[in-house]
Amino acid sequence: MSPQPTGPPLQALVAPPAEDPPPPVDTVPPNTSIGSWPPSTTTSTNASFGFSSSERGTTFQCSLDSGPLAGCTAPKSYSSLGVGAHIFSVKATDAAGNTDPSPATREWTVVEPQPPVECTTNLLPGANVAEAISSAAGGAMICLEGNYGPISISGVHKSPPVTIRSSPNGRALVDGISLTDPSGLRFMALDITGGTTITPSGTNIQFIDNDITGVAGIYLFGDYRIGGQISDVLIEGNSIHDIDYSGIQETGYGYGIEGVGDVRNMTIRENTIKSPASDYIQSASPTDWVVDRNTFLGPSLLGGHEDHQDLWQIFGGGENISFTNNVARNTETQESLLFQEGAFSSVTIENNLFDHDSRGYTCQLYQSTGMVFRNNTVVGSHWGCLFRDFESSPPGSDYEVDHNVFAATEASVDISEEGRASDWGTYDYNVSSDSSAEGLHSVRNWSPSWLDTTNYVPLGLVFSAGYRP
Numbered sequence: 117m118s119p120q121p122t123g124p125p126l127q128a129l130v131a132p133p134a135e136d137p138p139p140p141v142d143t144v145p146p147n148t149s150i151g152s153w154p155p156s157t158t159t160s161t162n163a164s165f166g167f168s169s170s171e172r173g174t175t176f177q178c179s180l181d182s183g184p185l186a187g188c189t190a191p192k193s194y195s196s197l198g199v200g201a202h203i204f205s206v207k208a209t210d211a212a213g214n215t216d217p218s219p220a221t222r223e224w225t226v227v228e229p230q231p232p233v234e235c236t237t238n239l240l241p242g243a244n245v246a247e248a249i250s251s252a253a254g255g256a257m258i259c260l261e262g263n264y265g266p267i268s269i270s271g272v273h274k275s276p277p278v279t280i281r282s283s284p285n286g287r288a289l290v291d292g293i294s295l296t297d298p299s300g301l302r303f304m305a306l307d308i309t310g311g312t313t314i315t316p317s318g319t320n321i322q323f324i325d326n327d328i329t330g331v332a333g334i335y336l337f338g339d340y341r342i343g344g345q346i347s348d349v350l351i352e353g354n355s356i357h358d359i360d361y362s363g364i365q366e367t368g369y370g371y372g373i374e375g376v377g378d379v380r381n382m383t384i385r386e387n388t389i390k391s392p393a394s395d396y397i398q399s400a401s402p403t404d405w406v407v408d409r410n411t412f413l414g415p416s417l418l419g420g421h422e423d424h425q426d427l428w429q430i431f432g433g434g435e436n437i438s439f440t441n442n443v444a445r446n447t448e449t450q451e452s453l454l455f456q457e458g459a460f461s462s463v464t465i466e467n468n469l470f471d472h473d474s475r476g477y478t479c480q481l482y483q484s485t486g487m488v489f490r491n492n493t494v495v496g497s498h499w500g501c502l503f504r505d506f507e508s509s510p511p512g513s514d515y516e517v518d519h520n521v522f523a524a525t526e527a528s529v530d531i532s533e534e535g536r537a538s539d540w541g542t543y544d545y546n547v548s549s550d551s552s553a554e555g556l557h558s559v560r561n562w563s564p565s566w567l568d569t570t571n572y573v574p575l576g577l578v579f580s581a582g583y584r585p
Contacts, residue, residue, distance in 0.1 A: 142212035146171040147580060148220040149573045150206065152191070156386065156409065159229040164193040167220065169208035170567050170575045179205040179219075201225050218580040233284045235259035245280070245290075252278045254300065260288035266310060267293045274300035277320060281305045292330075295321070297344075311335065311368055316344030316377075325353045331361040333392070335368030338378035345378040352385045359392040360417045370394030370423060380404050393417040394425055396447070401432040401458065409441045412473075416448035426451045427473065433458025439465045444473040452497070453479040457506055460484035465492060469572060469583040472496035480504055483512030483537070493521045493572050493583040495564070500525050500548075505535030515541025521574050521582035523549040523564040547574065547581050 152166035167176065167190045178188035181202055188206070207219035234257065237248055241262030246269045248258050255276040261283035267290055281304035282288040292310025293303065295318060302322040303312075311332030314321060316339030323334060333356045338346040351373060361369040368374055370393035375382060380403035389396045390413040399405060407428065418425045427449050428439065437460070444452055452474045453465065463484045470478045470493065478494045479501040481487065494500050500522040503515070515537075522530035530548035544555025551560045559577065567573040571585045 142210065142214060144576065144578055145214040145216050145580075146174050146208040146210045147567070147573055147575070147577070148176070148206055148208040148216045149567060149571065149584060150204075150220045150222050151585070153204070153222040154224045156223070157225050157227055159227055161197045161226055162193065162195045163197060163202070163204070163224070164191050165204055165206070165222065166191045167206045168567070169210070169216075170573065171208070171210045173211045174208040176206055176208050197226050199226050199228055216580065220584055233257070233259070233281070235283065238283065239264075249278060249280060249301070254278065257281065259283040260290070260306070261286055263289045264291065266291050268296075269294075269298065270296035272298050272301065276300065277302045277322070279304055282307075287327075313337075313368065314346055314349075315339060316342060318346045318349075320348045321346075322350040322352070323354055324350070326355075328354055328356045329358045331359070331366075332368040332370070333359050333372040333389075334374070335371065336375040336377075336379050338376075338380075340378040345380065346375070347379075347381045349375075349379075349381070350383050350385070351387060352383070354387045355390075356387060356392075357390040358417070359394075361393060361421075365394070365421065365423060370417075370421065371398055372396045374398045375402065375405075376400040382406070383408075385409055387411075388413065391415055391417050392425070393419065393421050394423045395429045396426070396449070397428040398426075399428075399430050399434070402430060402434040402437060404436045405434070406438045407440070407442065408438065410443075412442065412444040412447050414446040414448045418448075425449050426454045428453055428455075430455045430460075431457060433460050434463075435461040437463045439468060441467050443469045443471065445469075445471040447473045449474050450476045451478070451480055453481065455479075455481050455484075456504075457482060457509075459509060460512075461486055463487045465489045467491045467583055468493075470494045470497060471572065474498060477502055482506050483509055483540070484515075485512060486514045487512065487516070487541070489515070489517045489520065491519050491582060491584065493523075493574075494525070494530070495521075495523045495572050496525070498526045500530040500552075501532075503533045503537040503540075505533075505537045507535065511536050512540040515543070517541065517543045518545040518555075519579070519581040521547045521572075522553070523547075523562065523572075525549070545579055545581065547577060 147170040154163045177185040179185045205219040205221045207216040209215040236256040237258045257279045277300040279302040289307045293312040295314045299319045304324045307327045309330035313335045315337040372389040372392045382405045384407045388411045474497040477499045478497040482504045530552045546553040547559040565575040
């Protein structure tokens with residue numbers, strides 16, 4: 117037998133194991149979110165903030181009142197703060213050294229403690245409230261306790277404003293308020309049914325911390341036909357809910373807040389508006405309207421009413437319109453923001469969350485000279501946002517549509533422009549779960565990933581985008 121050939125040892129024929137490829141370099145900055153904070157207005161000189169990051173293993177830097185950033189951990193607390201406005205900022209840095217380019221911020225104001233309620237006049241149930249208001253001196257405080265019929269007054273002008281409020285001993289129920297040509301009135305901490313109206317003019321009117329329900333919310337008509345104008349109205353901290361009616365829809369019926377005619381310098385702030393039968397807010401040709409930090413909730417009470425329901429419908433154009441820091445959840449509207457058919461200018465829609473809001477479009481926005489649409493999150497509507505072109509109106513200009521997140525629209529149409537609208541400014545740094553987001557830096561066909569499904573803070577993006585609480 118021939119000898120078998122010999123060769124190198126067996127192990128010499130086995131290729132050495134391949135080295136593992138280096139791990140990918142992390143270049144994505146984390147998103148920073150503030151989860152707890154003081155009220156926007158408080159008498160407390162102490163403040164505490166909870167915050168988190170979209171990544172694990174991050175460190176944080178905090179700043180108070182634009183001071184230098186310094187390392188911090190959650191919760192971060194402050195004490196002995198002065199009376200006035202304050203701002204807190206925090207940003208995260210991940211283990212790879214990537215830092216959030218846009219710190220999360222929260223503003224609040226410390227105010228002097230209010231003295232105990234000192235009623236100038238105490239009215240018993242059934243008293244003539246209108247007469248008491250008419251005869252009150254400026255700065256008076258009229259306290260109500262019990263149930264009262266409708267308050268109807270005309271031509272009452274007070275300076276400083278007269279306050280009509282519930283007694284410290286218990287809430288007062290008022291069956292509707294009708295104001296004709298008023299000024300200098302503040303309605304506070306009342307339970308109001310039957311609707312509230314202001315017409316044909318009025319100024320310096322406030323509705324604060326009221327519970328409003330019934331067939332109508334707050335209706336304002338500045339009758340421009342006779343030179344009437346309503347201005348300087350504050351609607352703050354109210355619960356406006358279950359606004360429904362039966363039979364024929366009369367003026368104001370079904371609306372949370374309706375301001376038509378010449379109504380300007382309106383501030384609608386920190387209210388909860390829930391379950392109207394018509395629009396949550398409606399306005400015609402508004403000037404200087406601020407809608408900020410409100411919560412809009414369903415379910416819709418539109419039902420079988422022959423009406424069209426939107427979150428905020430504006431018709432006839434408008435100028436200096438601001439919709440900021442609001443949350444809409446499960447509102448079931450036909451549209452959320454319908455700004456239509458007119459000449460708009462200086463429109464700002466920023467840092468809002470639209471959470472399964474609309475059975476139609478979250479927004480249909482007609483042309484404006486100057487529009488900022490930024491840091492909004494739209495999730496779970498039927499369609500997303502359409503920037504519209506009304507051909508018979510002049511073109512829009514100076515659009516800034518950026519850093520928004522559109523996800524999980526039922527019809528898979530997240531963001532779109534009609535006609536000339538695509539040429540009216542910049543559409544970039546947006547995120548869509550379909551292919552519709554335009555711009556070199558936009559993210560398309562994004563698979564939604566959230567820090568939570570309450571505030572819908574997005575995870576895994578290469579730039580900061582969307583709503584931040």
